[in-house]
Amino acid sequence: MIGRRLKGARSASGYSLRALSDIIDNKVSAQAIGKYERNEDMPRSSVLLALARALNISVDFLMSADELELEGVEFRKSASSSVKEIASIEAKTLNRVEKYLAVESLLNLSSQEWDAPREAPYWASEPRDAEDAARNLRASWQLGQDPIPMLSELLEERGIKVMSLDVDRVDGLAAKVRRRDKHSARVIMIRRHTWAERKRFSLAHELGHMVLKVGVGYDPERAANRFAGAFLIPAEVLRQEIGARRTDISIGELIGLKRRFGVSIQALTYRCKDLEIITQATFGHLFKIYSDRGWRSEPFEEPHSMPWDREEPMRFQRLCFRALSEGLIGLSRAAELLEIRVKELEERLDVVA
Known part of the structure; x- marks a missing residue:
């Protein structure tokens, strides 16, 4: 039916x-x-x-x-997001996941369980626990302390389906996709047309929801934010870069760190406050500057930001191209799966060729 x-x-x-x-x-x-x-x-x-x-x-x-259902949905969204908007986004995500799994099936690719760390879920009842979880996950995935160049690609390598959608007022979603007679798939959805640093934080935030088990009294959103900051900007590396204590820090220095870690100036400032590198007074002073410059309002974009397509998940498109090349689907079906016109698909194929 x-x-x-x-x-x-x-x-x-x-x-x-x-x-x-x-x-x-x-x-x-x-x-x-x-x-x-x-x-x-x-x-x-x-x-x-x-x-x-x-x-x-x-x-x-x-x-x-096939019967698929989203379970344990966690959003990074605006407080003004309506119930109708949320239902639409969940439906779009589920439809995209179904297409993703269908292409994997066409190519006889096993849709493996995601590479969850053996210790997960990590218990988090305070900020220090979220810090430890990020450090332990980096160790489990053997990431070292270096900045992560392409977070969407890393998560897809670990078996998480990452997709970007044209949505408003929702930056990210994490969920489990329950499938009849098969293991569950994991999915993270991010907002397509927003700057790459914001996408990266959303990806890390949703990853936090996937690996944390948050105790009573600790807000899950705060826990996921703390995890995301620690995962993208390891404490030891940040302290080596700027020192353990600072009475002030310039915008120029923050821009340099932004380029190094691939995160926003505001995320860096929060990270410095969380690690007590700067005081609450310095934090407040910096955020007043950000507000005066319009960085705290939609679209929240700061100077020297990476373009939106720098953190676009590409595995699903690659799989569609492969299925097309191997004659498993035609041009119209590939365009339908990618939700683009045939002419645009032909242009993408020409660029790739």
Whole structure:
């Protein structure tokens, strides 16, 4: 039955039942589509094809018997995000995960369990625990103390499905994808069109949600933020760079550190405060400067930021290109999977060639 998949695809597209009916030229009514979603009726083939085209999905996708469900969803989002927006983002994420897993299946790739550290989840009841968790995860993954050049690629290498979506007011999402008769997959979604330093922090923040078990009395968002700062900017390296105590620090010095660690000036300033390298008074003074310069308001972008595509996850696109090259899918199917037009796909293939 197509009910759950149809409703998910419609939610992901942001259409109401009436709007979807209008888009397919009222081949069936909104009430009829509602019945399809509740599995009370099944559309005839011409309506099924029209629905698939309107929602930019395949008929095979709608008819698939695979049952996937997001569990343990954690968001990094604005307080103003509505329930409808959250539901749409969850639906978009689930649809993208299904496509990702379908391409892996086409290529006979095992969708392995993610490389969770043996000690995880790490218990965190205070900031020091989040610091220790980040240090232990780096050790488990043998990352040393160096800055991580491409965090999205690292996470995909470790078996986490990373994807970016065009969303507003949500920077990231982490979840487990439950699959019938198979092990669960892990997914992190990040906001596509935002500067790369913000993406990197969102990725590390969502990773924190995946590996931490936060005790009562310690806010999970604060714990994930502390983990992210420690994972991206190891304490020992930062102290070597700027010293254990500072009475002041210049914007120019922070920009240099920003380039080294691939994080924002604001994240660096928080990290310096958390490690007591600077005082609360210095922290407040710096953030007043950031506010005066507009860095604390949307889109939060600072000077000397990396472009948004520097931290784009690319594995799914590579898999689609591979499936296309091996003749397992055609151009139109590859474009559908990547959610782009065939012409844009041809341009991407030409650039790669």
